[in-house]
Amino acid sequence: MGAEVVIEGLTKSFGKQAIWRDVTLTLPPGEVSAMLGPSGTGKSVFLKSMIGLLKPDRGRCVINGVDIVTCSEHKLYEIRKLFGVLFQDGALFGSMNLYDNVAFPLREHTKKSETEIRRIVLEKLDMTGLNGADKKLPGEISGGMRKRAGLARALVLDPEIILVDEPDSGLDPVRTTYISQLFLDVNAQIDATFLIVTHNINLARTVPDNLGMLFRKELVMFGPREVLLTSEEPVVKQFLNGKMQGPIGMSEEKDSAQIAAEQAMFDAGHHAGGVEDVSGVPPQMQPTPGVPTRMGAVRRKDRVMEIMHRLPPAAQESIIASLSPEEQHHYGVHPRRVAQAQQQVQQQVPAGMRPPGDGVPNQHHGQLPADQVARIPGGQPPRSGTHRMPPNNGPGGR
Ligand SMILES: Nc1ncnc2c1ncn2[C@@H]1O[C@H](COP(=O)(O)OP(=O)(O)OP(=O)(O)O)[C@@H](O)[C@H]1O
Ligand SMILES: [Mg+2]
Secondary structure (H helix, E strand, O other): OOOOEEEEEEEEEEOOEEEEEEEEEEEOOOOEEEEEOOOOOOHHHHHHHHOOOOOOOEEEEEEOOEEOOOOOHHHHHHHHOOEEEEOOOOOOOOOOOHHHHHHHHHHHHOOOOHHHHHHHHHHHHHHOOOOOOOOOOHHHOOHHHHHHHHHHHHHOOOOOEEEEEOOOOOOOHHHHHHHHHHHHHHHHHHOOEEEEEOOOHHHHHHOOOEEEEEEOOEEEEEEEHHHHHOOOOHHHHHHHHOOOOOOOOOOOOOOHHHHHHHHHHHHOOOOOOOOOOOOOOOOOOOOOOOOOOOHHHHHHHHHHHHHHHHOOHHHHHHHHHHOOHHHHHHHOOOOOHHHHHHHHHHHHOOOOOOOHHHHOOOOEOOEOOHHHOOOOOOOOOOOOOOOOOOOOOOOOOO
8 A cells, every 4th residue: 555645744945945744645545646736836835845855944745654654764765766756747867768767776776687677667668658668869759658667766766655746747738537547547556646737627626536725835634535525715715716806816826905906907807717607516536447456445445434434525425426326325314404403503692603614514614624724825824723733643544
């Protein structure tokens, strides 16, 4: 099974420029997670911090009991071997053919014989659909093939954690879906923990088990996909719909005066761009038939059902609807129970006296349990005692 990654209070700045602060989340072992965020919010910096290429100012990033922020160089070197990283452009060596590129980590980090290396390299090239391309130089193949070669190279050391930075950059929408399929198939085959950084809304909506978003130097949310995909947070809705209307601007985040000025423009009929309406939770992509079951997805089901009562009602509804009738019976949940519970509260309690979350237990207006979420930037700070739980104490991946 892939490694769990526990990140607590991670904070990074370059000189006076704060990138993000207090990022707390857990990547559940063997599950596929994705991190969204406008350009420049520090997603790549986040990935680099996770493998110790950049040093965070504060906080912890614990993998197999080792905090890579404070551990020795030697320990970090060992922990890095658990990672497979697919950089934005594949990061292949231009002068080496694909075979040598993929063999590189094995020659560098292991004492394996060339016969053994050949077996592994050909297996990974086969897995990524690059049979017969081993003699090609990176400059002689398409962007999609380069991505797959990068993935083949990321896989040779049998990683427990796979980090992927913008898998769709330079790829057409169809090839992006094919590489997404490959991620899920690889995840099913080796049960590695995935973190994919992406802007791609199709991928974000259909591939990962968990979704998070960085914005205004904070983690807006992180948790089961259904939460972000049903969120009413303006920044999340704007991002999913690719519109100009909302808090995200061209370079910096907008201030309220700018938002108001733009809103007047849109009200007067100016097209805010983007698609008509992307909402709801589409079915998740599955491994290709014949590929083993994703054990991460199996574990996730139990994990999410454990925390479900603390998720927002729309996410609960969506999770329940995604279960088969047998599973609903097994977990003792019913599609309309959340809505009914809410309706009852609405009827019984006068407006103004309703508890946060409209009476759904432990519900805090669109927020995830504290072990999976920071706080909505610009929103209400979490109330101590009810909102934040001690890190490491909740089911955020455990
Ligand atoms: N080594 C570095 N030294 C100084 N500043 C850096 C360094 N690396 C990144 N930055 C700054 O950190 C900020 C976040 O950069 P990062 O590349 O992580 O953004 P991103 O979210 O990945 O954006 P994109 O979606 O465009 O890839 C940027 O302002 C960038 O200039
Ligand atoms: Mg980036």
